[in-house]
Amino acid sequence: MSEQQKQPAATGSKMDKLVALCRRKGFIFQSSEIYGGINGFWDYGPLGVELKRNLKDAWWKDIVRCPGVGADGEMLDMVGLDCTIIMNPKVWVASGHAAGFNDPMSTCRQCKKLFRSDHVPELLKEAEWVKSLFKAYEENESKFNPQMLVNWAKKRGEKLAPGLAFVRGIKEVGAEAFDFFANKETDGFMENVRRLATPVKYDGPPITPCPNCGGDLTEPRQFNLMFESHAGAVQDESSKVYLRPETAQGIFCNFRNVVDTSRVKVPFGIAQVGKAFRNEVTPRNYTFRSREFEQMEIEFFIRPDTANEWYKFWRDERFKWWQSIGLSSANLQLREHDKDELAHYAKVGAGTSDIEYKFPFTDPGYGELEGVAHRADFDLKAHAQHSGLGDKLKYFDQELQVKLLAAGGMSKEEIAEKCKYFPHVIEPSAGADRGTLALLCEAYTDDPGRPSGVVMKFHPRMAPIKAAVLPLVDKDGMPEIAEKIYKDLRTTWNVQLDVKQSVGKRYARMDEAGTPYCFTVDSQTLEDQTVTVRHRDTLAQERINVSQVRAFLAEKVG
C-alpha cells in the first residue's frame, strides 16, 4: 500500500532551490562534507565569504567607523573590540549562562514530547487534563468520592490524558491516589499529581506526569548547551573551559579597560563581531540555527534614566539599517517581546524587540535577525559582584557632575554619589549568518524569462562580485582592452574577467552570482572607447566611456 505523500509547500521548494544554488555556485557548503558533514556547522564558499564579509564590513563601517547621530542629537560615540572565544569560566557563572545553559530535560515515555524539567510544574498547572480534573472536583466539592474520579477517568481522562497511569488502568494506582482532592490542603500540588501517575507496585521515585498526555516523564537529563573544552594538557574539572555562547560578555568584562583607555563618555557603545557557540538540541533550517555562528553585537552604555529613548532609538535605527542593505520592508518586522518571553536580564526595563525577517521556511511567520534588548545594569552588576570589584566597576559621570554642581541644591557628597553608577545597556545583537541567509533569500528571484532561470538580486553594496568585464568575443583585441579595465577595477573592487564561451552564457553565470553590472567590450569599443553596461535587474544596456567605468562603479557600489 502506498503511503500518502505530502507535497512540500511551495515555499519549501523555493528554499530547496536556494540551497541547491548556494551549493552549486559556491555560497555555502556543509562543513567537512567529504566525511559526511556535521550537523549544525556550515562553511562559506568563495561567493558566500564575500557576501558575509560585505555584510560585516557594512555593519562595522556604519556602527564603529562612521556612525550617525544618536537619540540625544550628538554624534554617536562608538569603539570596537575583539575578545577571545574562551574566557575565564567564572564569566559564565556571573552572566548566568552556567546555570541557564545547563537545563535538565525530560521526555514523555508515552507521547515522546520533550520538556524542560523546571518548567513542568508550571505546565502541569496549565495542562488541560489537570484543569479538567479540578473542574470535576469543584463541581462536586464535599460530595466528591473515588467513584467520581473513576468516572472522570472514563469520560474525560481518556481524551485529555490517555497516558496517565490512572487512566490507562485504574487498578494500577494505589488507593492513596483517591485522596488526591481530600488531601488537597495538606499535600503539595506536585505530590498529588504524581500519585495519579505512579502505579502502586512501581519501584522507584514518584513519576511526574506529562503535561500533554499524563504519561510518565523520564528523570531529568542534562542538556549542556555550552560547548566544553579544556585549557592546558590536563583534562580535569579544574581545567574545564567553555566556548562563549555570546560575544557580549567579552565587552562587559572589558568595560573598565575601554573607559580607562579610550576617552569614551556615557552614552557610548562598544561593538564586536565574532564567533559564538551553542550546542543546540536541533540545528534546523539551513544556516538559521547553527551550533557555530557569528554575532555582530553592540553594547551601548547609557544613563539609567535615558533607557527608554535609547532603546527606541536603537530599535528603529537597526530596523532601518537592514532595509538600507537591501532587505525589503515587506519581509521585515519589528516585534516587541511579551513580558513572559523576556530573558532573565530584561524582566524590567524599556523592553526587548526582535527584528525579524520572513524567511521562506518561516513564511508566513518570521525568524529573528537581530534582538534589541534593554539589559539594564544586569551584566555590569553581576561582574562587579562575582569579580569582587564591586563599586570599582561603576562609571563616574563627570558631565553629570558639572551639570549638578551648576544647578546647585545638593551637597558635593550627594552629587558624587549620584554621578557614580552602573550604566544601563541597550544591546542590539545581530546574527551575521542569519543576516547573510536573509540577504540570500531576499536576492533569490526566479525569472523564467532569462537563460539562467534565476537571478540573485543583491544590493550592489552586498554583491559578492561587483562587476564583470567581458570581451564580446575572444579576438580582435577585445580581450586586451577588457583585461586593462579589469586590472584597474580590481585594485578597488572584487571584479571578474571572463572571456570564455558566448557572452550570453557569461551573463547567465553573473546573474546566478548576483553581479549587478557587466561591462562588455565590443567592436564599437575599438572605435570610440565606449563599453556597454549591462544592468542585472533590468537587463537594460547603456554605453559609457571606458574612462568613466571606475566612476560609474564607485557611484553604484560605494
Add this chain to the structure above:
RNA sequence: GCGGGCGUAACUCAGUGGUAGAGUCACAGCCUUCCAAGCUGUUGGUCGAGGGUUCGAAUCCCUUCGCCCGCUCCA
C-alpha cells in the same frame, strides 16, 4: 532525544541480484559581434559509511552517519 521520509557524478535523475549510466554543469580547444547556440575532448562515483546473506549486492538484511519534516529546544 523521539517519530516519519530520503541518501547513485558538482546538479537533476535512470538503474529492484549479473561489466555503474544519461542530461546539465565545470574544464581545455575550435567556433561565436549582446543574453546558457554548435563541434571535439577531459575531469568527476569504492552507489553516504560499516558489517552480513550470496558464486555475485547500488539492489536483500542489520548497524551507523548525514539531510529533510513534525514534536521539542532556541536563557
